[in-house]
Amino acid sequence: MMVMVKAFSYGLGTYEVAQVLEKEGVDYLGVANILEGVEIRKAGVQTPIMVMNPETASFNLMIKHQLTPVIFSIHNLHLFAKKVEKSKQLKPYPIHIKIDTGMHRLGIQPEEMDVFITELKKLSHLIKIESVFSHLAASDEPSHDSFTKSQAADFEKYSSYFISHFDYEIDRHLLNTNGILRFNEYSYNMVRLGIGLYGICADEKSQKKLKNVSTLKTKISHLIHVKKGDTIGYNRNGIADTNKIIATIPLGYADGFNRLLSNGKWEVLINNQKAPVIGNISMDMAMVDVTHINCCVGDEVTVFGAINTVSEMAQRIQTIPYELLTIISPRVKRVFIRN
Numbered sequence: 001m002m003v004m005v006k007a008f009s010y011g012l013g014t015y016e017v018a019q020v021l022e023k024e025g026v027d028y029l030g031v032a033n034i035l036e037g038v039e040i041r042k043a044g045v046q047t048p049i050m051v052m053n054p055e056t057a058s059f060n061l062m063i064k065h066q067l068t069p070v071i072f073s074i075h076n077l078h079l080f081a082k083k084v085e086k087s088k089q090l091k092p093y094p095i096h097i098k099i100d101t102g103m104h105r106l107g108i109q110p111e112e113m114d115v116f117i118t119e120l121k122k123l124s125h126l127i128k129i130e131s132v133f134s135h136l137a138a139s140d141e142p143s144h145d146s147f148t149k150s151q152a153a154d155f156e157k158y159s160s161y162f163i164s165h166f167d168y169e170i171d172r173h174l175l176n177t178n179g180i181l182r183f184n185e186y187s188y189n190m191v192r193l194g195i196g197l198y199g200i201c202a203d204e205k206s207q208k209k210l211k212n213v214s215t216l217k218t219k220i221s222h223l224i225h226v227k228k229g230d231t232i233g234y235n236r237n238g239i240a241d242t243n244k245i246i247a248t249i250p251l252g253y254a255d256g257f258n259r260l261l262s263n264g265k266w267e268v269l270i271n272n273q274k275a276p277v278i279g280n281i282s283m284d285m286a287m288v289d290v291t292h293i294n295c296c297v298g299d300e301v302t303v304f305g306a307i308n309t310v311s312e313m314a315q316r317i318q319t320i321p322y323e324l325l326t327i328i329s330p331r332v333k334r335v336f337i338r339n
């Protein structure tokens with residue numbers, strides 16, 4: 001089991017999730033870049049960490065912290081091998097190989113495979129291939145299932161060809177969260193769990209089985225009465241159609257409360273009742289309509305959570321929960337609860 005802790009664990013923490021996963025015995029952690037991996041190492045985590053898109057300028061740092069790179073081009077293979085040679089490792093340095101089966105983002109192209117294998121073999125005193133993998137482009141979308149199956153068939157073909165050239169064991173992996181849920185037959189030796197760990201998936205039935213993991217909370221900082229016809233917030237976009245009670249919350253777009261949720265596009269929960277956003281969300285604050293809610297300054301406000309979910313929030317503004325979680329800014333305090 002590899003678990004993705006990239007983008008600071010999908011926005012939820014810097015190293016805390018990685019530490020818990022290490023204690024739970026997860027085999028591998030996955031990050032996007034070298035500095036993310038370094039942060040996790042600095043917190044004392046020793047579990048192997050795969051870096052998906054390692055910056056060539058920081059290869060030395062990657063070696064220093066024993067992070068394992070994904071190599072997705074012949075160019076990067078040579079750059080990396082040079083750094084390994086200079087750093088005088090005691091044994092061949094582990095790497096992962098990504099092959100492109102249709103995502104067309106990163107990966108060795110099938111037609112480069114033979115040259116790539118030849119180059120790898122020349123470097124066998126310096127590097128050791130730990131795994132070969134690929135990534136599905138649309139594992140969550142039934143309308144693309146035939147494409148997903150063709151990606152899986154290509155992966156089977158090219159990865160088998162690849163590993164047949166080496167006389168040691170090389171792991172294979174293909175599935176992300178929705179792949180695990182929908183295409184378990186392609187699990188190979190490992191899966192790469194991401195958003196599912198954070199309580200979210202695309203499939204409605206499976207979603208019911210997942211627990212909510214993160215809640216974004218704040219507190220009412222101010223309450224006022226406004227008269228019918230008054231306007232609320234910047235550019236006077238919020239208009240009181242009756243006399244209203246307005247609560248101000250200390251959470252704005254700089255915290256990751258997306259401005260597209262302004263003007264009624266989202267409702268926060270206060271004392272289990274829905275309070276719609278009124279007016280434009282500003283940088284550090286937003287106003288919500290609490291006319292119908294019995295509440296006081298200091299009352300808890302759930303911006304998203306188990307009931308008003310981040311997935312629903314994402315749908316309202318035509319994005320995905322991944323984005324809304326990962327844009328929550330560092331100034332929002334993360335509190336971890338151990339059950």
Ligand SMILES: *Cc1c(COP(=O)(O)O)cnc(C)c1O
Pocket residue numbers: 004006052135175176177178192193194195196
């Ligand atoms: C982010 C990522 C995953 C995890 O994806 P989820 O959809 O969050 O499960 C797996 N593999 C790769 C290569 C990724 O970039």
